[in-house]
Amino acid sequence: MRAFLSRAAGCDADDLAQEAFVRAWQRAGEYRGQGSYAAWIMGIGWRLFLDQRRTARRREGLAAGEEAATSTDPRPASDAAIDAGRLLGALSPQERAALTLCFGHGWSHGEAAEIMGVPLGTLKSLVLRGRAKAQKLIGEGADA
DSSP states (O other): OHHHHHHHHGGGHHHHHHHHHHHHHHTGGGOOSSSOHHHHHHHHHHHHHHHHHHHHHHHHTOOTTOOOOOOOOOSOOOSSOOOHHHHHHTSOHHHHHHHIIIIISOOOHHHHHHHHTOOHHHHHHHHHHHHHHHHHHHHHHHHO
């Protein structure tokens, strides 16, 4: 949970993971046995992240579709060492979460869709778009 949230939320991952486990404990009676318990808890963490992001956007007065600024690492990318943080930072939060869940943590597409609360087709689209963007960025880094 913490590793996944660190990719999505950065420095707030510890607080979000802790809150997710507290909420899971408080709402244990709501778990109906559909899907895995781990995916249910990860879904709580994902929704907490989304809530935190919405609140931060309201506070900062950002426009509704505007994406948060990506990391600006002054180091040039090379084909020997692509900065994964910068690469993932260039993706939307949903694409980043989909790729992290499926490739970084080994969840199936169905489990990742359940965690993120999206239809399976949407999750697959997010994975494909995220992969395509990441491959394009890697290709651009190798050309530099």
